[in-house]
Amino acid sequence: MRGHYNLIAGQSIERLAALSDGVFAVAMTLLVLDLHTPAASTIHGERDLLGALAPLAPRLLVYLMSFLTLGIFWVGQQTQLNQFERADRDLSWMHLTFLFLVSLMPFSTALMAEFFHYRTAMVLYWFNIFLLGIVLLVSWRLALRHGLVVEAMRAGTAAIERRIIVAQALYALGAALCVFSTSWSLGVIIVLQLNYALAPAFSRRWIP
Amino acid sequence: MRGHYNLIAGQSIERLAALSDGVFAVAMTLLVLDLHTPAASTIHGERDLLGALAPLAPRLLVYLMSFLTLGIFWVGQQTQLNQFERADRDLSWMHLTFLFLVSLMPFSTALMAEFFHYRTAMVLYWFNIFLLGIVLLVSWRLALRHGLVVEAMRAGTAAIERRIIVAQALYALGAALCVFSTSWSLGVIIVLQLNYALAPAFSRRWIP
Amino acid sequence: MRGHYNLIAGQSIERLAALSDGVFAVAMTLLVLDLHTPAASTIHGERDLLGALAPLAPRLLVYLMSFLTLGIFWVGQQTQLNQFERADRDLSWMHLTFLFLVSLMPFSTALMAEFFHYRTAMVLYWFNIFLLGIVLLVSWRLALRHGLVVEAMRAGTAAIERRIIVAQALYALGAALCVFSTSWSLGVIIVLQLNYALAPAFSRRWIP
Amino acid sequence: MRGHYNLIAGQSIERLAALSDGVFAVAMTLLVLDLHTPAASTIHGERDLLGALAPLAPRLLVYLMSFLTLGIFWVGQQTQLNQFERADRDLSWMHLTFLFLVSLMPFSTALMAEFFHYRTAMVLYWFNIFLLGIVLLVSWRLALRHGLVVEAMRAGTAAIERRIIVAQALYALGAALCVFSTSWSLGVIIVLQLNYALAPAFSRRWIP
Numbered sequence A, B, C, D: 001m002r003g004h005y006n007l008i009a010g011q012s013i014e015r016l017a018a019l020s021d022g023v024f025a026v027a028m029t030l031l032v033l034d035l036h037t038p039a040a041s042t043i044h045g046e047r048d049l050l051g052a053l054a055p056l057a058p059r060l061l062v063y064l065m066s067f068l069t070l071g072i073f074w075v076g077q078q079t080q081l082n083q084f085e086r087a088d089r090d091l092s093w094m095h096l097t098f099l100f101l102v103s104l105m106p107f108s109t110a111l112m113a114e115f116f117h118y119r120t121a122m123v124l125y126w127f128n129i130f131l132l133g134i135v136l137l138v139s140w141r142l143a144l145r146h147g148l149v150v151e152a153m154r155a156g157t158a159a160i161e162r163r164i165i166v167a168q169a170l171y172a173l174g175a176a177l178c179v180f181s182t183s184w185s186l187g188v189i190i191v192l193q194l195n196y197a198l199a200p201a202f203s204r205r206w207i208p
Helices: A002-008 A013-034 A046-053 A056-082 A089-114 A119-145 A157-179 A182-206 B002-008 B013-034 B046-053 B056-082 B089-114 B119-145 B151-179 B182-206 C002-008 C013-034 C046-053 C056-082 C089-114 C119-145 C151-179 C182-206 D002-008 D013-034 D046-053 D056-082 D089-114 D119-145 D151-179 D182-206
Strands: none
Touching: A013 A056, A013 A089, A013 B013, A013 B056, A013 C013, A013 D013, A013 D089, A046 D119, A056 A089, A056 A119, A056 A157, A056 A182, A056 D013, A056 D089, A089 A119, A089 B013, A089 B056, A089 B182, A119 A157, A119 A182, A119 B046, A157 A182, A182 D089, B013 B056, B013 B089, B013 C013, B013 C056, B013 D013, B056 B089, B056 B119, B056 B151, B056 B182, B089 B119, B089 C013, B089 C056, B089 C182, B119 B151, B119 B182, B119 C046, B151 B182, C013 C056, C013 C089, C013 D013, C013 D056, C056 C089, C056 C119, C056 C151, C056 C182, C089 C119, C089 D013, C089 D056, C089 D182, C119 C151, C119 C182, C119 D046, C151 C182, D013 D056, D013 D089, D056 D089, D056 D119, D056 D151, D056 D182, D089 D119, D119 D151, D119 D182, D151 D182
């Protein structure tokens, strides 16, 4: 009985993608709820308004960074799902785990942004990114083992795995820097994020 | 007139799936709103931060458990919808009822997690799971009766029904244990949940 | 230039449907945020817990009713969109207007539920339903006029329009009863809602 | 290695569209959370209820305006995505940037609505619209350069670009008026918004 259910359960890549897009969309917009307009009663001139908006700037930065991180992993997951012919139940659960970690990202980012001078916050933030990477890697191997990857992509598998491993090694290195200084750690991680988001746009100019 | 409207109403499996993915995505991320970063003014060192984060651990566990339960029913509903050729108006309403119960799950889970030593909370939590199972079962029978199931799957129907009934019987047994001890009850239900989420990954290793 | 843009703008039924499913999914789960677990400090026994949960019952009913109303209009819009070959810019805006009214429904329902003995609340609630019906009717006529309806359905148009008009007439009648008694008004509207949700399931039994 | 990843990353227009619809759907319904039903204890008659609802009217207007603006950019982005054969990683990131700006729109609109007599609020609101337009323009050029636009549309590119530029010039002009009076500024921008939402419905009547 179980075997039979497993043969038909969780096969749709389309629904996995749709659920993922939903979770990413909600996670991406959740932090915007933290931006509140100032109370009208405290504003008596342009200066007051500017003054009331200034404290929102760091929140906006956190939001931007959370969006950036989620964007990187959305592109990563999407690229992977595109290489799959179909899903199965194990793969569905792997990506449900991925989505759970995705939904925690706004919290980790907010924590890190507010307490970036504390190692605890930095390590938790890195750990969230680390787990996201691990799950994507395990998902890819599982899909290969279960024969879910489209024929044409089975050869390119080393590149995909190397990419995840290199990225994770760099993140880990960045996080490890917090032994010396959490600011350095944060700086390295932000540069890495920007690199993964912006790099292709720039690299194409130089590598025709 | 009514007959005519019924012939064309609610036929799209795609839109039913899309609405379901949306509701699941929102329900899955709702509880994350309960995780708040500690107030910066109360944190003066790594110890304070760790101390402030510790009380979030149980909330995270509730969130994880809610995600797990929703994941189980997402896979279950998805598997069913995949076997349908098309929907009709009755089936659409059956799944709207299902989605209503889905959207209550984060509340039931939170209630159960906070008051797991009270039978009231345990029974309400079980009742939510029970109703979800019943609606899935009724939806399957309705689809069979209305001729909405794809040809190839009509034979496998006993397996699908048996699976829901066995799962529901086990959940009911677990819930009934709360007559003796709500902790036992909770323990059995969590083991069942983990089984439905993780079992396929492990069982494949032993049943080639 | 404008003419050219209009020829290519807003043509995708799929994206209109996806946006609609997203808005419906969020609107359907918004009211669940109003259900809060009782504060643990106030609960010292099963009785306390039951006592603390009792006041949530009316909120749950409102939520159920809001879900029901949204379900009715989701099925209605979906049925219409299924008959369209493609959209155009006017039709897209008509359905954006529809979605705006959809997103107001949880508020109207909550207002009506809390103040159902006030005509103001009852009339606002009815007005929301009324506008939803009108927009669906206008959208259908617009689609017919712009040649967006699939060939096969152009004949059945009278049935679709009649259905909306009859439903709206009954709602208006129900709402008008609030001149005498808002309770009667509410009762009639709830019966109408249940009829539109449950009727097909029952009617099939009698009309083979 | 990087080149290889870029060849396969972010190619799916469907998932970009699905994520966009999710973000738009959440952003479009977020502001409705600001509409709260009045406290029952303060209402003792129809007059009290009307009095308690009156202050919600401006919030409803803000919500309507935010919905309108988001609708305009949803139609704009959708029209563009429909002309693309496929996406690539740069285009995906361009649209992730677009979605980030979309998710800020409810905040900008609320700020502008509450402080429309302050230039700061007006300029921030305009700047959000301006960035949305710029990103759509850059996205279109990028798609053309990367050969992602469907054959048939490559000729019509001037019309699409001109449309964005004209719209942005008019918005900038409207915003610039706030040097004299923020009310004039607001008025012009609202007229422009209504024009972009309603114009096609009216213009078709006159231009057969």
